[in-house]
Amino acid sequence: MLEQLLIFTRGGLILWTCRELGNALKGSPIDALIRSCLLEERSADAAYQYDALGASYTLKWTFHNELGLVFVAVYQRMLHLLYVDELLAMVKREFVEIYNPKRMIYTDFDDTFRQLLKESEARAEEMKKVKQIEVPIKRQGQNVSQKAGTMGKGGKSSSRSQSKNGADDEDGRISSIKPLSNGNANGESKKHENGDVEKTTETAFDVNKLQKLRSKAGKKNETSKAPKEEQGKKKLKKNRVWDDKPQEVKLDFTDPVKEKGEENVAALGDQGKSMMDKDEYESSESEIEEEEDAKGRTDSAPKKKGWFSSIFQSVSGNSILERSDLEPALKALKDRLMTKNVAEEIAEKLCESVAASLEGKKLGSFTRVSSTVQTAMEEALLRILTPQRSVDILRDVHAAKEQGKPYVIVFVGVNGVGKSTNLAKVAYWLLHHDLSVMMAACDTFRSGAVEQLRTHARRLQIPIFEKGYEKDPAMVAKEAIQEANRNKVDVVLVDTAGRMQDNEPLMRALSKLINVNTPNLVLFVGEALVGNDAVDQLTKFDQKLADLSTSSNARLIDGILLTKFDTIDDKVGAALSMVYISGSPVMFVGCGQSYTDLKKLNVKSIVKTLLK
Template identity: 45%
Template sequence: MLDHVSIFSQSGAVLWSRSLCKLRGNPVDALVKTVLLEERTGRKEFNYDAYQMRWTLENKLNLVLVVVYQKVLQLLYVDELLERLKNEVVAQFQDEILTRTPIAFDENFDRILRDVESNYMKSKRSINNPPALSSKKIGAARADTNSDATSKAIEDSENSAASADELDRLKHELKLVGPSKQAKPMRTGPRPSKFKKESKKSADTKTNAKKPALSYDIKTKISQKDIEKYDRSKALDEVEEQAMLDAKRRENIGDDTMSDNEDEASESEQSSSDAGSSWSFGQTRLGDFLQKVSGNKVLAREDLAPVLDQFRQTLMSKNVASEVAEELCESVMTTMIGKHLESFTRIQTVVQKALETALLRILTPKKSTDVLREVLAAREAGRCYSIVFVGVNGVGKSTTLSKVCYYLKSRGVKVMIAACDTFRSGAVEQLNQHCKVLDVPLFERGYAKDPAAVAREAIAHGNENGFDCVLIDTAGRMQNNEPLMRALAKLVSVNNPDLVLFVGEALVGNDGIDQLSLFDRALVDYSDRQDPRRIDGIVITKFDTIDDKVGAAVSMVYKTGQPIMFVGTGQKYTNLTKLNIKTVLRSLLS
């Protein structure tokens, strides 16, 4: 059921791998680039094409174990398999791991995989097959099935009675049978097996007078002494009750049964011995302090959880989405468990440093954010560079487009603006005013036109007339408006622009994640291209209104992996800057 298993160090040395079938693409490389290198290990799984991957880390030896399997299978034993593989590798190949030497792990892997799969199949069968009935339940079921026959036999006995005396004798006999639960009225449902046997004997007395119905004379009156002897309704004193319980224990358990006091004493001794065996000097305050001072303190989840919980609350207060804050803190915890704490170092200091490193790695762009250089490279190639601006209503797409236009025009780029918002009233007139102030041409075809066709004509016009860049404005739309999202996906799919920028506000938290994710998902779902275009970058507006609540930048970048191209810091055309990552880090962790 597995497709691929890899064991490699965090430095990139592959120690062992096994492909059980041919893979399409390279999902492990995608996992390394998208998750491991970008501090996203707080996730539990990662999807790539038709594959799903799960992994585990061994931080003491800087080891990574990855399992790849088909996404539709949903294997439930993968976590157990990874844990057993990690324990086996660490126990047997520590020297090879430290020296980055490939290991011979085929036999070990086959054995562990067989064990895990067989255990999984056994548990699956036990769930699908109900447990067999016990002998006591079977006896009760048989008694139920025979109850009707018993009632019929009793009824026949009554009907065939020769005289009223015999009928009275039979009724008197039934009153003497067992407890009150068995002395229910006749012909009313199932009877216990004992009652069936007794009633059968009473019926036989009619046909065979020589065989007595009971072992005692039913005509004999029961004495008061016997009544008191068999009366179980009165309460016993403690001595009699304890004696009776002891007798029952010896009868059903054996002579070696211990008394309650002996059991309690034994349990207390066992618990004290267990507590003594699990106690260690390192668990005391003094021992923990000495371990921190000497550098022998090994970080565990219990040490990191309180500190990371404080940082998680801090991140959420700085407008980081709660989902992103939790995944980020879980990622830091995953990478720190098992590592040694340096001498004279506080856990909070180490955690803050690790969190700062993770945030720096997330916010650092993985590709070029120099739009000007890309535009100049396209001009050298003799074509017009196209940029599409997308986003929800009211975030400032048109204003941001005008700022980018000013930024490029002030650096010698010949720019044209295309009015492809044919849905909102006044959108074309708004862009026309910006174009007059910036002294750039506007390409427009009015309202109620196909935005994709207008964008195609604008790009063609730019190529024919020697423009270096075409900035394409689109209608604002909510992320759950399917008709408009389909129109946007069509515009991007038909024209294949060089850059698709998502414009979002710095004021939003969780909602910004939802907007960005659904826009990106819509470009994929509604595209007719085999390799659909997605969002290439992010522009954050109103960044000057949030003080130190800069978490939206982290949330958007973490969720998509795309860089922040520009940041809007005011209403003027000049209020457009690049994101200062160090300033963001100081604001987040202060």
């Protein structure tokens, strides 16, 4: 049974709801749908599953983009209602006819909806009956065909089985011919105009053999030509250039090792200010070059056409956009996103979401379909990459400090992504904001992990809590937090062992560490290089943490730290893929080897790079 059906505007104004459909909804499924699907550009999904407060609902929806209306149906997940999609389409069609932007109440629509619901339920019942009748008929047909086959094999049940190649019909003509078997390859039949079939003994020509012979002959010709071509070409010896001048290249960029007795191993002032403290929307080099080109270009100089403009023609005259109009632009846009390292599944979902938001809208005069699609995609990408919730680490650290507790950040991820190095970068950034930091060496699995973290701590002149190897990481982190609480340390940075997302024992140890210590922030450290692999890693980390959690409210990943961002050029799609699949924001971006090379994600620059 349908639980609820609502009609509201994109601004959030509820125009109509059916009060006669069962009990009140448990929880807030409509709010969850708006947050998780409509605002996150997942409106192209077939349905949304809501689980909260002991209630399990399935939500389906449709839009009227020209009027800005949303139609949502809610029903119990255990019920598979086949008529919901058809009902929503009929409700949309009928409601649009009476819709007036100045009206707020539509009580007269109750009778219309009641009638539409009865028609949909009756049609669904008829479809069920038809399916129930069709299944026995199909089974009977299969049994009849099986019986006929067995009777034919016996050779005595019917007159048709007596002939090998066919059976005599009532008028004496051959009505069916069996296919040639492997042992009888010379049989061939010809059909005359009067319907008679004549059997001939000409051998059928095998086309596959001809293709094999041609392919073999082509390979032989290529192999025979190759040595002749190589003999015709003479290899020229390059002249060697002798340079007597010694190359003055500094190969060792590490700092000189100082003796244990000396103080101030690495002064913080040597590194400079962290990139995190710079403006997030600072213009990149590519944007500056574009602005200079725009200033230097005269009005008489022709402008360069973009990849969208060269493909599509302008559409004018206030025409209504249909799916067929959008498909060429969306296909080109999907290909463009995939070349930027966006996962194929996510690129397809984004294009479907944009199509759902544009279908049915009127296109203004002298407006291109391509520019309309690109603008809609740009707005969608901005909404996805912009964090939906405010995550201010410095503010949260000061709030925890006022409560007398240390702020705990846990770094998780797969092997070799740079967790320890970027943990040191975060520590360096926090030290520049006059906060006391302590490192916790909870990677008790990999050899050399404790020594690596100890080196960073010595260079940054901050304390480190360590217990060696082959210890329980959850207990090491717990003791480190207790030590920080005694010493009034503001932030504890917990380093964990790198583990693959399919490693069950290590994932169970990580889940225990998070459940026991309840950190304030769980950061997933991923490489910007791996592209689609990062989506799989992040999804399985979240899934494992949810499955292995001992509490009802499982603690999942809160944010993302992308490393090696300076090595990917314009292949920035991994950031979009990871944010889309998890809903967690990219909080840090690693872009170098020094402690200062940590910055915020420039959302506008990422969107421009994805669409250029």
